[in-house]
Amino acid sequence: MRNNIVAGNWKMNLTFEQALQLANDLNAWATENKPTAKVIIAPTSIYLQAIQEIVDGDFVQVASQDVSNSEKGAYTGDISAEQLDSIGINCAIVGHSERREYQQETDAIIAQKLEQLFNKDITPILCVGEKLEERQAEKHFDVVKSQILNALNPQKAENLTKLVIAYEPVWAIGTGVTASPEQAQEIHAFIRSVLNETYGSEVAENTSILYGGSVNPSNAEELFSQKDIDGGLVGGASLKVEDFSQIIAAFK
Numbered sequence: 001m002r003n004n005i006v007a008g009n010w011k012m013n014l015t016f017e018q019a020l021q022l023a024n025d026l027n028a029w030a031t032e033n034k035p036t037a038k039v040i041i042a043p044t045s046i047y048l049q050a051i052q053e054i055v056d057g058d059f060v061q062v063a064s065q066d067v068s069n070s071e072k073g074a075y076t077g078d079i080s081a082e083q084l085d086s087i088g089i090n091c092a093i094v095g096h097s098e099r100r101e102y103q104q105e106t107d108a109i110i111a112q113k114l115e116q117l118f119n120k121d122i123t124p125i126l127c128v129g130e131k132l133e134e135r136q137a138e139k140h141f142d143v144v145k146s147q148i149l150n151a152l153n154p155q156k157a158e159n160l161t162k163l164v165i166a167y168e169p170v171w172a173i174g175t176g177v178t179a180s181p182e183q184a185q186e187i188h189a190f191i192r193s194v195l196n197e198t199y200g201s202e203v204a205e206n207t208s209i210l211y212g213g214s215v216n217p218s219n220a221e222e223l224f225s226q227k228d229i230d231g232g233l234v235g236g237a238s239l240k241v242e243d244f245s246q247i248i249a250a251f252k
């Protein structure tokens with residue numbers, strides 16, 4: 001059975017003090033309100049351990065925003081799956097469109113990152129999504145399908161039990177423009193059909209597929225009520241506990 005998940009990607013925001021405050025506030029809200037959805041936050045990597053120590057893991061889980069595609073060694077600045085695992089981090093975002101664009105991450109690199117995470121039993125949140133020009137050219141189905149298949153290519157169905165996919169149309173990220181619930185549902189259903197064709201119904205039915213791109217307290221409920229939308233990957237609105245908690249509470 002797949003989980004409903006609301007994940008906050010803090011990106012390169014917040015000082016250490018601000019991050020601790022936000023984590024504390026969110027933790028207080030979550031322990032009191034006991035949300036039905038799984039709550040994940042992904043702070044800057046240097047804060048991971050401190051935040052992991054102050055949240056109650058039964059209510060708030062902590063994820064990395066990225067992982068190295070290499071196992072270990074001379075890769076200055078990188079963080080390995082083993083290092084994440086060694087501080088108790090069991091979830092990581094992979095292939096975010098900002099990394100694809102600014103760090104030139106290719107599907108091949110993302111496939112290697114997934115391999116590193118699967119080897120350490122760390123849950124990947126694999127991000128996919130088309131750019132505006134690709135949507136306008138009606139290539140979004142092809143783009144998303146090839147991103148998924150290329151990233152998962154060496155994996156067998158039995159390795160995918162923990163897979164989470166986040167569909168994030170690039171044109172909706174940080175723009176205030178959200179995909180309509182119908183647009184999002186259409187492509188989420190398509191993603192599930194791609195998983196079904198390639199890896200079978202068990203993987204397709206058990207993979208949580210999150211929507212990301214300008215999710216906010218006003219649109220979360222309608223988006224999350226769609227059949228194939230299992231939650232959200234939230235950027236800007238995850239930086240304020242009032243907004244993020246309302247988004248989480250969209251799952252009654």
Ligand SMILES: O=C[C@H](O)COP(=O)(O)O
Pocket residue numbers: 009096168172173174175176212213214215233234235236237
């Ligand atoms: O990882 C999160 C997404 O990039 C969405 O960001 P946003 O909610 O600020 O549009």
